[in-house]
Amino acid sequence: MNPRPDGDRHAEIHRRLAEALAELVPDDPGIPPHPYLRRHLAQHAAQGRVLDDAHVPPSLLPWETSSGLGRLLAGGTNPSDRQQWLQAWAKLEPFSRGLTPLSRLTSLHLAHHAATARHQPLPPSPPADPVLAGSPVTPLWSDCASPDNVWAVTEAAVTSLTTVNAGRRARVQPLLVTGDDHGVIRILRHDGSAAAPPIAVHDGAIEHLVTLHEGLLATGATDGTVSVLDALRGRTIVPVLKRPGTWVSSLTLHHPQGRAPVLLAAWSDGHAAAFNTAAFQPIDLPLPRIEKAAAILRGTTLRDGSGLLLYAQHDTVSSFDGRTAVMRSRHPAAVRALLALPTYGHYAVGDADGTLSVHDATSHGQPCVARTDAASEGAVTALALVEFDGRQALASAGADGTVRLWRPDTLEALGQSIQAHSAPVTALSSFTERPGARLITAGADRTVRNWPLAGATFEHGRAAWTPVTASALSPGPSHRLAVTEGSGTLAWNIDTGVKHPVIDDEPVTALAWVRLRDRVLLAAARSDNSIAVFDACAPRGSAPVATLRGHYSPALALVAIEGPGASSRLASASADGSVRLWNLDTEEALAIRKDHKFSVRCLASKRAEGGVLLASGGSDGNLRIWEAADLAQHGRTIRCGQHIVNDVAFAPGRGPAGPQLVTAGQSGTLRFWEPDTGPEAVYEFDPGDGELNAVTAFPVHGHRVAFAAAGSTSIHVWDPVADRHLLQIVTGYRVNALRTAPQRPGESSTVLLATGEAGTMIFRIHHDRL
Incomplete structure (x- = not known):
């Protein structure tokens, strides 16, 4: 019998190690595994070619500290179909540094549910899973993409x-x-x-x-x-x-004929300079005279080995050979990206209209070699040469967050575009590693992403995300979810999974469930500045039950004013700077306030002694409180000091001196206010997660209150009195709205709706597990 190859013997040793070590992992994720297991078990499984959920148990993942699971999965030669938990964790891994095990378990629980139960209602009696016994959440509904x-x-x-x-x-x-x-x-x-x-x-x-x-x-x-x-x-x-008062518009290496490579720089005032690459001292090198404006410089090489300098300003690209400047190409819009190509004298240009073109700087008759208008729906923001399936390719990135690959000579598309980021792509690079080349992309969403440069990545592409622009969750016990994605609005029954179209081909900026004559209806703020009230169960295309007109810009927030005698009222806040109170029976505005200087971005309501209070915040950075009966202002205006106020929430219950509120600001902070006692914030919370877009509140542990706030990558749960960061739930994408479903006094859990760039999640937070 032939002996096993060394590679097989090595893998067998690691497989046995992984199997033995997996037996030592506690079934309860609340019990810390041995540090060696946290750090090395996944690596043993990968080297043993058994990297799957059985050999790296899910209960280990909230404690896994190697920070290399994603890399191990990407480099695996034997991908397994039993990697659901591992794949879910690998997508969260880059966000996990500094998270507590409880936050990791919560994030993993929701990510696994999103990956395995999209649009599936929760079973009446879900099977008990010991891995999830300590999780503080129960997923109820998901239409949410995982970070990629x-x-x-x-x-x-x-x-x-x-x-x-x-x-x-x-x-x-x-x-x-x-x-x-x-x-x-x-x-x-x-x-x-x-x-x-x-x-x-x-x-x-x-x-x-x-x-x-x-x-x-x-x-x-x-x-x-x-x-x-x-x-x-x-x-x-x-x-x-x-150069004070300017910015560097370009930086590049150039190889002039007969000289060592030089570093060229251009500034926004049109100044250009050359430096040697040994001592980085200025050198006397002939440079073109350019306008007093930003320029992009790139060096290219001609067939005879001589260097040619390309420079772009406004919508033109010119060349300079050391003596003469020649305008080479004019483009439909301002040039945003310029790249020298491997073919002698050829260069690629991406402009502000999303056009990509290739030109020949040596041609005097037909300088344009190829052109496409399909590079990006916005500006082309970056260009790079990469190795794709063993050959050179041109990568282009756009302001729409997409990346595409092209043949550099013909601009024939290589595969489909990928939606690489949820914000404009800001930079591209690449490197080669086993098992192949990788494309690195950076985006304004504060992530760096790593894509395999192989046909499988671009063969089918990745569809563009359709962010949820409006959402609302109806009161229980049977919750209905209304969401607007793109130009369509649907109502889902999350108990049955049945969906019902409500609005077609109409952008909607805000949604709210309202009561009108014992019916639960859906109010929608439309792009024509009106607010339409629909029966969400009516046949598709049915006319609105009521239509409210008066805003001069679309409403950005809607709140139903609940309570005796006020069940048919609706409050709206608009980009026109006004807050309005509507009677749904008469379709008339009962009161209008225009005290905010700019857009009013958020509303919140709360029952108080003697009636209902309404809070509004907006782009002027101010917080105002109103009596919902007539929109008379309650107390003083609060200047929040958070730049734009993105959202506001009342604390449940009543403070000793009046209402308590929290605001989520563009500055990335939550601020807790007691308006009747003073103009200063009582507490402040900064989770370090970029701009905070949404906030909501719910009671926990008796009379204590927790606030859930949404940042760029996570939902953060904060106890202001104890000043404790209770929980961080990683989403991987920006969440734009958080809402809690109404709950009965003393209830031990809260239903939370989270919607944003990646879709929708609904889950129950168990108070006693925080």
């Missing part, structure tokens, strides 16, 4: 990318370098972990990174400074040049 290929999550938006080779100093893979809009450089390994501490280099956004030699890197930023740093040692070498 997230490689790193950053505190600030990444605005530039490049790779740096270690050269002769170390036999390691290239490192990825990111520059962000806070002026900070980060150096990352291939698993997304930091290779060095962050380096604060600039006082503005770093928009240009150019790899030089031996790990050196040139940076250009909006503070007008060009600097050089040593990426391998993680330190700044020298600031090259600063």
Whole structure:
């Protein structure tokens, strides 16, 4: 019998290790596994070719600390169909640093449900799962996408990318370098972990990174400074040049004929300069005379080996050979991206209209080689050359968050576009690793993502996300969900999974369930500035039950005013700066207030002694409280100091001195107010998750109150009195709205609706498990 190959024997050893170690993992995810299991079990399973849910038990995942599970799954040669829990965790892994095990378990629970039970109602008696026994949530409904290929999550938006080779100093893979809009450089390994501490280099956004030699890197930023740093040692070498009052519009390497490579820089005032790449001193090099405006510079090579400098300003691209400047191409809109191609004298241009074209700088008759208008629905924001299925390809990124690949000579599309980010793509780069090349994308959504450069990734593409722009959850016990995605509004019965179209081909900006003559109806703010009230069970295309007109811009928030004698009233807040109170029976406005200076973005209501209170906040940064009966202002106006107020919520119950509220601000903070006692915030919470878009409140533990707030990547649950961050639920995408369903006094759980860029989640939060 032939002996087993060494590779098979090695895999067999690791398989046995994984099987033995898996037996040591506690079934209860509330019990910490041994540190060795947390750190190394997944790696043993991968090397043993048994990386699946059986060999890496789900109860281990809330404690898993290797931060390499996603990389192990991506590099697996034997993908298994028994990786549901592992795949769910791998998508959350980049967001998990600093999370408590309880937050990890909660996030994993909801992500697994979203991946396996889309649009499926909860069974009447769901089977008990010991892995989830300690989870503080019960998923009820999901139409939510999971985060895809997230490689790193950053505190600030990444605005530039490049790779740096270690050269002769170390036999390691290239490192990825990111520059962000806070002026900070980060150096990352291939698993997304930091290779060095962050380096604060600039006082503005770093928009240009150019790899030089031996790990050196040139940076250009909006503070007008060009600097050089040593990426391998993680330190700044020298600031090259600063021009106050300007920003660096371009930074590139150029190879003039008969000279060593030089570093070229251009500034927003039209100034351009050249520097040697040894001492980084200015050198006397002929440069074209350009207008006093931002320019993009790129060097290319001609067939005879001579260098040619390309430069773009406004909607034109010109060339300069050291003596003469020639205009080469004019474009439909301003040039946003310029890239030299491998073919001698060829270059690619992406413009502000989403047009991509390839041109020949050596041609005097037909400089345009190829053109497509399908690169992006917005501006083309970045271009890069990558290796795709063993050949060179041109990658283009757009303001619509998409990335596409093209043949660089004909602009023939290679596969389909992928929706890479939920915000504009800001930078592209690539590197090669086993088992193949990877495309790295950075977006304004503060994520860096890692895509395999293979046919499978682009063969079918990834459809564009259709964000939920409006949502509402009806009172129980049988909850109905209304959601607007794109131009369609549906009502779902989350107990049966049955959906019913309500509005077709009509953008809706706000939804609310209202009562009218013992009927529960759906109010929708439409793009024609009206508010229509529909019977959500009526046949498709039925006329509205009522139509409210008077706003001069679409309503951004709707709130039903509940209570004796007020069950048929609706409050609306609009981009026209007004708050209105409507009588649904007469379809008339009972009261109008125009005290906010700009858009009114949010409303909240609460029953109080003597009636109902209404709170409004908006783009003027102010919070106002109204008597809902006639919109008389209650107390003073509060200047929140959070820039824009995105959302407001009343605390349940009543404080000792009057109503209590919390505001979610553009500044990324929650602020807790007791308006009747003073104008200052009583408590403040900053989860460090970017702008906070939504907030809601619910009672926990007797008379205590918790607030749930939505940031860029997570939902955060906060106890203001104890100043405790109770829970962080990772979504991976921006959540734009949070709502709680009405609950009976003393109820031990709260139903929460979360909607945003990735879809909809509804889940029950159990108070006693927080």
